[in-house]
Amino acid sequence: MNRHLGEGTLQALLDGALPPGERPAAEAHLAACGECAAAARELRALNERAGALLAAGDVPAPVAQAQMSLRARRARQNHWGDARRALLRAAILVLGVAGVAAAAVPGSPVREWLRETVLPAKKETLPPAGRAAVPPPRETPADAPTGVSIRPDGGAVRVVLTGASPRLRVTARLVDGDRAGVLARGGAMAGARFRTAPGRIEVVDAGAGEIEVEIPRKARSATVEVNGRVFVAKDGDSLRVLAPAEAPGGGPAVRVDG
Amino acid sequence: MSRGPAVDYDALFRRLYPSLFRYLHRLTGESDAADDIAQESFVRLLGRDMPEDEARLWLFTVATNLFRDGARTRKRRERLLAVRPWTPTALPRPDEAAERAATVKAVRGALDTLAERDRQMLLMREEGFRYDEIAKVAGVAPGSVGTLLARAARRFVAAWDNGGNDGEQALG
Numbered sequence: 001m002n003r004h005l006g007e008g009t010l011q012a013l014l015d016g017a018l019p020p021g022e023r024p025a026a027e028a029h030l031a032a033c034g035e036c037a038a039a040a041r042e043l044r045a046l047n048e049r050a051g052a053l054l055a056a057g058d059v060p061a062p063v064a065q066a067q068m069s070l071r072a073r074r075a076r077q078n079h080w081g082d083a084r085r086a087l088l089r090a091a092i093l094v095l096g097v098a099g100v101a102a103a104a105v106p107g108s109p110v111r112e113w114l115r116e117t118v119l120p121a122k123k124e125t126l127p128p129a130g131r132a133a134v135p136p137p138r139e140t141p142a143d144a145p146t147g148v149s150i151r152p153d154g155g156a157v158r159v160v161l162t163g164a165s166p167r168l169r170v171t172a173r174l175v176d177g178d179r180a181g182v183l184a185r186g187g188a189m190a191g192a193r194f195r196t197a198p199g200r201i202e203v204v205d206a207g208a209g210e211i212e213v214e215i216p217r218k219a220r221s222a223t224v225e226v227n228g229r230v231f232v233a234k235d236g237d238s239l240r241v242l243a244p245a246e247a248p249g250g251g252p253a254v255r256v257d258g
Numbered sequence: 259m260s261r262g263p264a265v266d267y268d269a270l271f272r273r274l275y276p277s278l279f280r281y282l283h284r285l286t287g288e289s290d291a292a293d294d295i296a297q298e299s300f301v302r303l304l305g306r307d308m309p310e311d312e313a314r315l316w317l318f319t320v321a322t323n324l325f326r327d328g329a330r331t332r333k334r335r336e337r338l339l340a341v342r343p344w345t346p347t348a349l350p351r352p353d354e355a356a357e358r359a360a361t362v363k364a365v366r367g368a369l370d371t372l373a374e375r376d377r378q379m380l381l382m383r384e385e386g387f388r389y390d391e392i393a394k395v396a397g398v399a400p401g402s403v404g405t406l407l408a409r410a411a412r413r414f415v416a417a418w419d420n421g422g423n424d425g426e427q428a429l430g
Contacts, residue, residue: 007405008401008402008406008408010404010408011407015383015389017388018404043408046411050415051384053365054284056361057284057287057365057366058284061276061279061283063276063279066271066297067275073301074304154267155266
């Protein structure tokens with residue numbers, strides 16, 4: 001290579017960014033050409049000076065503080081997501097209860113509407129004479145499950161039940177989604193309070209009834225604790241029961257589904 | 259198709275935040291602004307599953323865009339407040355904090371003399387990005403990165419020298 005090296009080539013050579021095919025020729029030229037060697041030295045000094053100037057104004061990165069702040073932001077995002085879902089469930093519940101209550105009041109417009117639209121249809125499907133018409137059991141809005149869900153924190157999930165009724169039944173299962181959730185049914189909802197923190201769901205004072213715990217299959221680790229004991233832990237791709245399903249002398253029953 | 263185990267964002271944050279913060283601090287000259295932009299970039303990264311190298315470039319790209327958006331607002335505000343243009347000064351420095359603040363301001367002032375693209379390229383090179391990555395974010399041809407970097411370094415150092423800081427800061 002007889003032509004002098006351009007500044008861009010010299011800079012790429014100094015930064016180790018020259019394509020492998022061009023590097024040997026450039027280095028050979030640099031070794032033979034005093035003018036280009038001087039230009040390379042000048043450019044290296046310039047780069048070092050620029051780096052020193054930039055570093056002179058640096059301040060330590062507030063890593064710990066920023067990480068705490070970021071965790072709080074993530075928790076807030078999860079909290080508001082959970083709160084929105086809880087509000088939606090509450091609204092549906094209220095509407096359902098209001099509808100049932102309105103239908104129960106004699107002379108109410110809802111009752112009249114039901115009588116006009118639903119009852120004639122019932123007449124057509126009356127059971128044969130001689131058999132008692134037993135209405136099928138129907139889940140009322142009051143029986144609708146309630147609960148919360150969170151995203152795992154760093155792949156970890158911890159579900160903690162404290163003050164659980166001895167007649168509580170807990171079922172844990174793996175799910176394909178990316179959120180961990182706890183659903184309370186029946187009497188378990190009575191007096192139960194939910195709390196969430198990053199990677200953690202707490203259920204306090206769940207009554208007699210059913211609690212369903214859903215653990216994302218791709219969670220790195222997960223545990224379910226009931227009244228101070230770890231009953232279930234995620235082991236690889238499955239959930240494992242670590243303690244007797246039912247404590248001696250009676251206590252919440254914990255099992256793994258699937 | 260799964261791309262491997264779930265992303266450990268905490269570990270990723272600890273590895274990438276210092277470099278991103280340093281880049282943004284040099285770009286903005288303000289610790290709070292650098293921290294805000296870095297955190298916002300990480301918030302936007304949550305839920306995305308990509309290899310760390312890709313995530314790093316993605317973070318710097320998002321952070322640079324956030325800085326640009328904020329810079330427009332800042333410039334408008336500065337015009338309204340009639341802030342005086344930067345002039346390197348040799349004011350008395352009563353303590354280390356003041357000295358550091360003056361240095362940050364002077365470095366920032368010298369950087370401000372560069373075109374936005376050149377400034378970004380110079381700072382990305384200092385963070386160890388490859389030429390192809392710098393070219394991608396800056397929107398230039400990979401073959402021109404060397405030339406543009408040399409020119410940016412030359413202008414930056416010249417701006418510092420023209421500001422009269424040679425003897426004051428003893429950094430060169």
